[in-house]
Amino acid sequence: MSPLPPELQAALTRRAFLGRTTQGVGGLALASLLGPSALAASGATGALSRLPLPQKAKRVIWLSMAGGPSHLETFDPKPKLTAMHGQPMPESFTKGQQLAQLQGQKLTCFGPQHKFAKFGRNQTEICELFPQIGSVLDDICLIRSMTTDAINHDPAHMFMNTGSQIAGRPSMGSWVTYGLGTEATDLPGFVVLTSLGKGGQNQPIAARQWSSGFLPSKHQGVQLRSKGDPVLYLSNPPGVSRDAQGGDVDAIAKLNLHRERFVADPEVATRVAQYEMAFKMQASVPQLMDVKGEDPKTLELYGCQPGDGSFASNCLLARRLAERGVRFIQLYHKDWDHHGGVKDGVAFKAAEIDRACMALITDLKRRGMLDSTLIVWAGEFGRTPMSQGNGRDHHNKAMTVWMAGGGIRGGLVHGSTDELGYAAVDKVATVHDLHATMLHQLGIAHDAFSVKFQGLDAKLTGVEPCKPIKEIIA
């Protein structure tokens, strides 16, 4: 609640506006003049006034590998599957189990299509297509026993993002910014970036994946686009200078505040603050997107060209967003749906993400930000050890995700799948466990973090019992 009576607040606001020239609009942080209630309107403070747990991670960078990466060609070595290549899949694994497109078909073992190699101080085996990730494996915790509930892309994405397969639930980024607010003063608290793969299996990603669901809309993810306006409608209309835009914004504020005296509607002050925020974003977002000032060595580290819209470019932008205090940054890299041609397909993807993932970890680390930034790498499901032509089908019983930074133990392998990589068998983890772990690192107790919806205390982590994966926490 605001310590200032509304009249005083309004007076303060008016003074702030009347005292400015149209040219001076950009430099002023109006939100700070408006007091805490208006700050809340811009998302600056969270619903959780006190955190029940120590906050190890201040922000999250979530790398969504859309399409469902094969764990068998990335992070989960299965020599036994190589040995059984071409043989029938033992029925003991699959009997009575629901598959996606392979349901009811002859099931044949399909050996890993790439060799694995050893990396890091523990000589952990990962696919040799990922030597750069291998080079920072001591900062990474591999969770080889992840499972999910859904086996079709759209519901599986919803489950991974919202903890529910029903549309209308808030995305995890919305939950986190709702709970913690954001430190960014001129950028949204939850930002989404997408990039396309070159293999042509680019999964559609619905905007609901970053929807705020039943949480207030200010917590919805804002997509930053690599081409055109980075934020929709960010640019002034042609022929309108920043001064002219500022002049209009100023006039609008003045007229709104004048009217407020008669209507006493708190929405007016919020409206004024939001116009100011929008005007600030018109300057801050292009500055954010403009990486020309980056050290050429940094661009080289990521392996990207400014403005190329690649996953690597988005990783660099993720770092810049993290620096600016954005709370939740989610990157989608598409084209992991290898029903056919998994060998070439994963090689394509590796070329697109391997260096970038390494660079993100390295860059954050050398800036002293890795400890306070939780990185999560995850698809929406894994893939079958059985062949589908020369590819693999969707699979929800096994997948590998990895985490780095944010108080997670590096150089660790957590859990395992059976000898053929069909199902997680040791330390089986669920998506809700993953969410609980993330929230735990952010200082939030997942089971006490709820919002009333349809009469229920709705939580990101759902109703089924789940818990943070304590073994991987440093």
Added chain:
Amino acid sequence: MSARPALTLLCAAVPALLAAEPVEFNRDIRPILSDNCFACHGHDASHRKAKLRLDVREAALAKEAFVPGKPEASELVKRLFLTDPDEVMPPPDSHKTLTAEQKELLRRWVAEGAKYQNHWSYDAPVKPAAGAPAEAIDALVEARLRTKGLRPVAEADRRTLARRLHLDLLGLPPTPEEVDAFVADKSPDAYARLVERLLASPHYGERMAQGWLDVVRYADTIGYHSDTPRNVWPYRDYVIRSFNQNKRFDRFTLEQVAGDLLPDADIEAKVGSGFNRLLLTTEEGGAQAKDYQQRMLNDRVRAVGAAWLGQTTGCAQCHDHKFDPFTQRDFFSLGAFFADIHEPDIGRREEGMLVVTPADERRLAELAAAVTLAKQTLEQAVGGLSAQLDAWEKEAAEDLAATPATAAKGKAKAKAKSPDAALAAKAPAILQKPAAKRTAAEKTLLRDFLLSMHPEALKAERAAVAATQREHDAFRAGLPKSLVTTKAATVRTVRILPRGNWMDESGEIVKAAFPHYLPQPKLDGRTPNRLDLARWLVSRENPLTARVTMNRLWMQFFGTALSKNPGDLGAQGELPPNQALLDWLAMEFMDSGWDVKHMVRLMVTSRAYRRASAAPAELTAADPYNRELARQSPARLDAELVRDNALAIAGLLVPKVGGPSVKPYQPDRYWENLNFPVRDYVADKGESQYRRGLYVWWQRTFLHPSLLAFDAPSREEACTDRTRSNIPQQALVLLNDPTYVEAARAFAARALAEPGDDDRRLTWAWRRALQRTPEAAELATLRQVLTERRKTYQGDPAAAQAFLKVGLTPPPAGLAPAELAAWTHVTRVLLNLHETITRE
């Protein structure tokens, strides 16, 4: 919406209650038990702890949870006050705590005998005595205001009333002239006549449709994965028409749920039955039929729950509802009503029923007859060609024999000669058969094949067939089509799915049945069907439908529903502070023959509706969320109306009612994340660019960003209550979206066409936008914008030209670009004002 406001009120009311009235279960106790206890001690047997349930008095007594009249001997009361974490209730790991007042209420309740009441909304509403219908709303509102000691504010000024009525009933602003006329009209029935005029407008149906389209999740695309289009817009027009014709709400319901099963099913009813097809579907390649069969059942149960019953049925998909008596069996039994709908589980939907006028139907029949005639003429001509055909056949057979190696080769050769690949593929096998052994179909096929090899023969006749067919097909393609409900030959089996898991088929098979805790119709042992469901929804015995519908309607005119969660009238919903009012409305609605316009009229002519929305601080403090209606509530316009309002003010709005969805300007590559197939968005040209927001193409996964920014729902799920956010994206839309830039320019051109000096024109524009005269300070601010921008653009003509190029409509000739550009800034400011996008 959070639950906090109600709690605050409740707590505030507690001290008074403690002193005065006896404890009332529904008002005082049920919310505490529901929030804190029922999750473990409620309906859901599978999660029940210590086999204790507190929602049924007899069951609680049997387990000795309390001794009526003796709180000190009651376990329930004792547990509240313990400190041992293993003993205290609610337990610490539930993260629930009771306030001292709540504990005291529970203690007093037991002391007063621990009396229970049925849940308020499951008992039939009783019509309270409240005088004549035209006075009843105010009688009931004001009775409560008196008990609360609140004084209502005065009626709003006439300009505000006119603007409010136009926006609430039409979704369009009045013109200043309309407001002037109303202000000047001193006759006592001026207001009533204005209401009648608006109720008779074709735009009334558009305004009313918007809320219903949210509830039934109407959209132009399928929703899942590829989110591809489907044909369903005639359903949207059906909804508009139904409101305009003031169709009885019971008939409206019957048509939508079971229009195909009605004995008098006409095109209208069938289009209405499209309701059953509005759900999300998938065309994803790897999708599992059973998975989606289940998703669709769940989707429908949730939709009926939200739209008619105000029950959060979705909670019972995996287990019995935790708070309401709705069981998992109820969930699947309700779903079983829809198991007769003919539809694919996965994949592309059909194109839909042709929705045609009698004239269209006649024209289509004429065109079909022309095709038939042309074909007959061709047949007759072919009849005269038999010698020729025999010769061609011989020729073809020889050709085939000349390359005798394999039939496949002959086929290849035949194919090479005929332009029709399908015929060519089949012909060789027929040619090799003795003529006597060929079937009639084979003979026709062979004949067509031979004709295809000789295009020179019967050229005119064949061209006539092709031309008539083309004309027929083109006409048919242009006719509206809409997905409708048809009954499947076999009804799908519905099972109770353990934990809602579609892969588990061990559950019991269930038949269609009504939720067990609600009044049951007489069926004489027959299994009910969808039509029975529809009739039951709007039967007088159903305690929910009329309340749910009136609760939502109230929200449209007062901002907040009487029971504040319009999607949930169950235990976790809110006992309406003024239940008598909601019950009176529900009863009057049914008594009037489900007459929607009658109810709208009663609401908007009430004194409660007509009050000013600005209020003295002490009233705002006493009733911060305006639940007692001593004033009106201001509300930012809904997304579609923000658009409609700007286009109307600018004079760009094309007020046509109905038709295919339209595509306004949209940022490039906004659809780049859509795939299967990749799509380009092509904005409409011409009048479609200036249609109302309700007609905008509703792409579920990527709704038009300017609608999305103002909280239009994606309509993937039923939406009974939109949020009203206030976010920076709204500023970016109103400032920079070409729709609004163009509107500002058109608005400016109109201002410049007005006679007079700057001040007169500024005043004219102000009145166009807000229907009131600007104050001196307001005028001064606009004048300053004008002065500064004149300077800018006189010094930079290129910038003015660039600014004026936005949008499809060319600016009127003869206006100085710098002048028009400067004025466009003025009008842009007006279109961006909070007041402009707010209904006060």
